[in-house]
Amino acid sequence: MSDLNKRYDGMVIGAGIAGMQAALDLAEQGFQVLLVEKDPSIGGVMVGLNKVFPTLDCSSCICTPRMAEAAHHPNITIQTYTEVLNVDRNGPGFNVKLLKKPRYVDEDTCIGCSKCELECPVLVPHEFDYGLGSRRAVYIPHSNAIPQVATLDVEHCTFCGKCAKVCPADCFIYDQQPEEIEIEVGAVIVASGLQITPMGAKAEYNGDKLPNVVNPLGMERIQSSNGPYGTVLRPSDGKIPKKIAYVQCAGSRDKTIGVSYCSRVCCMYALKQALLTTHYIHGVEITIYHMDIRAFGKGYEQFYRRAMDEGIKIVKGKVAKIDETDNQDLIIRVEHLDEGGRVEEARYDMVVLSQGLMPAWKPGSALGIDVGEDGFFESVNPKIKPTLSTMEGVFLAGVSAGPKDIPDSIVEAGAAAMEAANYLQRTTKPKVTA
Template identity: 50%
Template sequence: MGAKDVLVIGGGIAGVQAALDLADQGIKVYLVEKGPSIGGRMIQLQKVFPTMDCPSCIFTPKMVAASNHPDITLLAYSEVSEIKREGNLFLVTLYKKARYVDEDRCVGCGICENNCPVDVPSEYDNGLGARKAIYIPFAQAVPKVATVDLDHCVLCGVCERVCPAKAVNFAQKPETINLEVGAIIVATGFNLYDPSKLEQYGGGKFANVIPSLTMERLLIPNGPYGAVVRPSDGKIPRRVAYLLCVGSRSRNPINGYPYCSRVCCMYTIRQAQSTILNLRKVEVDVYYMDIRAYGKGFEEFYRRAEGVGVRFWKGRVGRITEQENGNLLLRAEIIDGSDSRIVEQEYEMVVLALGIRPQHRALAKLLPELELDDYGFVKTAAPKLDPTTTNVPGVFVAGVAEGPKDIVDTVMQASAAAMRASAYITNL
């Protein structure tokens, strides 16, 4: 440990890419992830736009490479609890939470999980499916080690008795790990806007008004249900509406934030196409303010969606009301050229394309001198010329921690942050 080492905070695609780029240069990297496995949001997705490739096929090899790299120390299920500056060094204290499972013994066989009697809503499936009180988050988890959720565990001891490796250990204690590093890369990712704030759309109360990440899990063939069904009754929907800019581009602070979240248009167009391709006999409508298809191949992807039958309506949905049968009545103002009209349409399911919010408020307490913008994203020295350097020497940022962006831009910024961190520690 020392001035030539780097701490990467966050195990999503940005953090993993930055860690690999640094480690391939022979730099020692500590990759910290607060969850039981690295993977972040990308590993939850059905496909990526505009290529419709499988995210797991792209990302899983990188996750495995990071866990096996001799110059990367993977510290999953750990959080940064303190950062102090001492000369050219950052003195970092990590809190490694107790899994109550010996990581060296566990082989990820899943026998403990299969025998656990307790069901808990699955975070990986956005609350749709169930996991157990002792669980591996998903099939491709890295590290593939079980974790006991002591908040839901009933201490029946079944997992301890059936584990063939004798890895379950309820006497395990949390650990404190002290590190000395020369640079830090912040890659803490994002949260989605909270739909419960939007009373006009049901405020999270209507079962068949679902957030975009929930639809993501429904569209995956090996997802919680194995099919696209609406949550209230398991019925296959035949009319689905997507609402864009939910929580984004709003001048009214009650309804969200004024910035564009950049990815909502394209992930919605991808989901709308997938809905038609999965269900076939379905009508899919997208309500939008304007489509921002700015990247390579994005405009063609948008036009292709129109070709497969996705209908686009320029306008804003003002209100959603729930019918007795669980269907949803949308009241919207539709703009057609210089004219506008009020329409009401009934759908069996509505998907809210939620905007992006930062999730590193806790990090601001650890690095109080780190400048954030008005919305909580990390500020950079020169967004156009130096988009990874922060106001704190030795601290760099990558991915959505700096601002909304897609996976391609996230990977590029992660590699740029790795190079800037490499150059910085070289000159210490």
């Protein structure tokens, strides 16, 4: 039996930065909010980023206070490691079916001491580091995870039982089972976030085969001080890279891979990562190959200028192919668009493919709201009320509705929370307390 309430005013799907903001804004208006997250920790993509553009503030330093605020808010209940199976209309509200996955650990008694993790004999690629780093079969996702409790990955378990033996809080529950939970909610905010386009999407870039062709989120982890290497190294052999290339639009604006739209953040994250790398590695040479640079937000153009002033090479060129040498350096074949199509082969230690953004969650009939041609959830009124989905009572926030950066996601989350609050006032007239 779950210890959730039978009813919440609002349910927010996804506890990344948009979901947390939407939950906080709704909760601040006195509504009871259930914040559902599929992963073992809240925080989403943002808590794993190194720094944010254009201010270069530490990303987790901004994100973790939001996580703590959501976790401690009296009107927010957080349900991690839980999938949304079904959302069915019931009058103005919804019947919701959730699936709580087993951690094999009692979340109430685990003290997050990591003794089980240190004792576990299995090492597997860590999802938080996009496979570049490792974790144990029983693990706490990262140092900023909320809740700070262990999860046992049973697929990689050797069933040695050491984790329970060393647990000082006696919190392992080896007979835990998946549990379906049924609740009622008055409104739903979908903030299910993003995934990046697959590294193998463009076969000619060999992104899924060559270890030194990395994805941009992996590069964020490489640059993070708590990342897999603790410093910027290339994945094939730990070399300190001295020449790095960025290939823009590697997973966007390309009909051949089914992603015809601009992902809106790739130019800025590439410029940010490039600039930061010059701060981390003395004498590093960085080239960004692009179709055009889109620096459209507040302070973004200035950031673009700053990156060029600090020596980042911005080259208008179309990369046709990436191959590997015997020592795992990379050869980029590029057509220079500003030089009459001159073709050049250039050698790099590492290449970052600027992958685009795709929706992380495709619930189909389980949610029943319309999806646009681009795969993102459709707004019923994108110009006037962009957070309204095609179903009354279901609202959209963050990248679930289309590619956007962190400030835009936060703004949209607030708007979705306000629309949800209005809807709840209209349909349920709850007693709102300050």
